[in-house]
Amino acid sequence: MIRGLYSAASGLITSEAKQNVIMNNIANANTSGYKSENISIKSFDQVMISNRDKMQGNRNVINNIGYLSNGSEIDERNTNFSQGLVKETGIKTDFAIEGEGFFVVQRNEVGGTKNYYTRDGHFNIDGNGYLVTVNGDRVLGYNNNGQLEPVYVGSGNISCSKEGVISVDGARRSQIAVADFTKKDNKYDNLNKVSDNLYEGENPILATNYSVKQSSLEAANVDIIKEMSDMMAVMRNFESDTKVLKALDETLGKAVNEIGTVR
Template structure:
């Protein structure tokens, strides 16, 4: 009886966490470049039940009754990196990536300057002439003259992305975006502000950068709503089961144990 109570409670905790992931997905349905998350669940180690009720020749022998699960637990939150659809804009500072890979941005965390990665190409030029994202992080590019990786400085709104993927400012090619990819996306962690952090980046040219368009979120609203209804029903089922177990335990304590 107590095992059933723990199993139902663990199920409610898991469903509550699933609801949080789904809510976050729906909240970011209009966030440019957002990638939806999915909660992975696994069960606790199974327990073997047995007793010694079997008697042969006056001796008790062990009798295996089978395995029992003690409920579910949260394994990990996986990110779906499927590419979203593209939307045309009229802003020269809007860019998108077609294929696998990420833009690279640079952020000063107070203890040092670190690199992060994003699919959100909705940039703008700040007051110092640098191309930055919505959080003010510098977008990194490769200086075509020195081949150094550095923040892209445009200092002008008169720029265009040419057919070779180079940023031309006032008619002169100055930078190409420092786009990177990873061997294994499971090592990427969401950091907030629609950026990721990871290790072992490698520059990739197997990706197309497009100007005047952005990549929309890959959240499937219909799927998320269906998943939400499933989670709610599962939560309610576990809740009713706990109420039933509680009533049974109450009767066992107050009625079966009473002196008549």
């Protein structure tokens, strides 16, 4: 019975974690370049239930009854990197990646700068004429000498080719850096989601299977109908585990307070 309490409690914990992921997906349904997440659940190690009621000759031997699960736990958190719908915005500083890869942005941190990666191409021009994200991180690109540096566009008329080449008033200035990472079983091993719709990763490589579309943004790949359906299922599971936990608690209360009481 005590084991049943732990099993029900672990179900509540995993349901709460899954609910948080679903709510985060719904909250970011309108965030450009956002990639939906999900968590996979696995059971704790199972234990073999046995007794010694089985007789062989004149002695008792082990009789295996079957396996009993000790509950569930979170296995891993996965990100769905499928392409989102690309929508035109008419804004010159909006960019979308069609295909694989990520924009590279540079953030000022204590002790220096650090590069991050994002699919959100909703950029602006800061007071110094550099292309930046909504959080002020500078977008990186390759200058005419092939060096990686922040993209400077000044105040001229910006145009961008499908290869990501930025021109200002017809003169080439930079090529937007688009990085990618190696995959295993169609998953990124060295890429982790952090805050502000950014990712951090190790050993980036040059993306090849992509095109950049100016005056467009990639929408989030969140399926609202699926998320709402999953939310209802999680709420039902949570409610069921709560009822089981309450029933076990009441049974234990009776066992402690009533069984064996002198009447």
